[in-house]
Amino acid sequence: MRLFPMLAAVAIVAAPATAAGLAVGAKAPTFATRGAIAGKVVNIDLAQQLKKGPVVLYFFPAAFTGGCNAEAHAFAEAVPEFQKAGATVIGMSADDVPTLQRFSAEKCAGKFAVASAGPAVIGNYNVALNARGKSLTTRTSYVIGRDGRVAFVHDDMNPAQHVALTLAAVQKLHHS
Secondary structure, eight states: OOHHHHHHHHHHHHOOOOOOSSOTTSBOOOOEEEEEETTEEEEEEHHHHHTTSOEEEEEOSOTTSHHHHHHHHHHHHHHHHHHHTTOEEEEEESOOHHHHHHHHHHTSTTSSEEEEOOHHHHHHTTOEEOOTTOOEEOOEEEEEOTTSBEEEEEEOSSGGGHHHHHHHHHHHHHHO
16 A cells, blocks of 8 residues: 555656646736845836846745755856846745745845746746645746747756756857
């Protein structure tokens, strides 16, 4: 009987990525919300960020969980490379702003903003994760070009490749 839960866990981990809600070439829904950077509350407006260059918008399920901590750390370490390619990184989750204040300082090392995704943003980006009464998002990374169109999508609950693949997509945009 113990083997079944273990096999189910392996099947979940080994499951292939699912299709994200927005396709490459789609117009990214704009939004304005609140979030935090380095523990300070900030307003985040996608349209304003896109005026500066491409945006990596990465959704993560919940702050202070193993995979999300690791992913935030990896994005924080790669921020100089993203900046070199002209891109801004924004993390998004359904967490409240006070939680994101702590997360931005502790796990994101104050290197990039994390924002609270409300129901409209979660719905518009089709990143709702069915989690028995808890509001969570899937682990989906979008690279949005300055033109507001989705240039790249990576939708995989395993955080391992999100940083490398989004950085490669941003660098490709930068060189084209």
